[in-house]
Amino acid sequence: MNVSALRTRLHFLQRSRVPVPLPRSNVPGNGLLWPVAWAILRNKGQNTTVNIGAEFARWETLKAQRGMKSDVELATFLLNRSSSSYQHRMLREFLREVDADADDLLLHNNVRWLSKGRVLSRxxxxxxxxASFLAQAASQKATQFSDFLENEKHMDNVAFLVDITSHLNELNIRLQGKDNSVCELMTAVRSFQKKLEVFKEDLQADCAHFPTVQEQVQGQRDVLSFVDFIDKLIVNFSNRFDSFSFGQHLTMFIQNPFLITDVRGFSKEVTQxxxxxxxxxxxxxxxxxxxxVALKEQFVKTDPSTFWLQVVPETAFPGLRKVALHILTMFGSTYNCEAAFSTMNIIKTKYRSRLTNEHLQMCMRIALTxxxxxxxxxxxxxxAQFSH
Structure with a gap:
């Protein structure tokens, strides 16, 4: 980018009815033209008086902080950043004009646990x-992104990420919720571990569980790198969850105790x-x-937690009920804690500065119960109290 490009940017602001004066040609040297022009752009023409010394010092400080050697490099960075909102608006208008499936791209957020999959899917x-929009944009970054979209190998990787993050998001959704016991959570994890084995075989066959990869590759390119990725996922899941020692008997005991056939195996696992x-x-x-028979009919009508906490009499089955209570009260995830913190942030705001800890506890109890x-x-x- 050169001085003429900066003048073009200033002309654009003038056409947008922003009162920005063009820098005059008698400004002493291009070294001062950049700081002065950027000061005008930053103020959007509202302040036409520029302190050249202060702006020059600010410009040099910013250039040193960014580790940039030339004025042109810093000007390119600043102008591209300032025009990003304009490019975003142009992209949204373009997507609406061509009747695309969506009118905008999603912004990835690490805090939101489904963000990656949704961003990739969108x-x-x-x-x-x-790709059509980038082809019309005349910038170096647009050219780089356009080249990326035209590279089949890169797009194969993106297609695989779309599918695998979709499967991971399904697992994440199953792991969320207030009333999920640790047995239900481990059942979901064990199920996904078996699905990974199926995914590995499927990638080497017809990619039935990877529709995006199937659409992109169409059997013309190798997908062995994706198989290696699945292998690493299998190892990671094994390292993280194989140490959880709850076996089949305890899981079945909570979910349906009437299906247990090996009574001795069940008691042995409980005592471990x-x-x-x-x-x-x-x-x-x-x-x-x-x-x-009566309890069996009640079990069919209720969920496991209600069955063990409210239906099974403690006097008749004290040992079984105690084991069930220990398992059901285990925290399988941090969902409840995170939900409580979110609720507290909603209740305790800067506008409620006189809220005491006692009142906050009462509000939290009402909101979370x-x-x-x-x-x-x-x-x-x-x-009613009637007056006499």
């Missing part, structure tokens, strides 16, 4: 429109995790529970 749906458990009592209580007040009953019990 980009893939409008990749052809984005809970040293206080009595093997003989657990075996007899499990047999009695499975023989109770699953119980709903029965207002009709409370209102019917209220007594």
């Amino acid at each position: 980009f893939w749906s409008i990749r052809r429109e984005v 995790h809970f040293k206080w458990a009595n093997v003989g009592h657990l075996q007899m209580q499990l047999v009695d529970l499975q023989a109770d 699953p119980f709903k007040p029965r207002f009709k009953i409370l209102a019917s019990q209220a007594r």
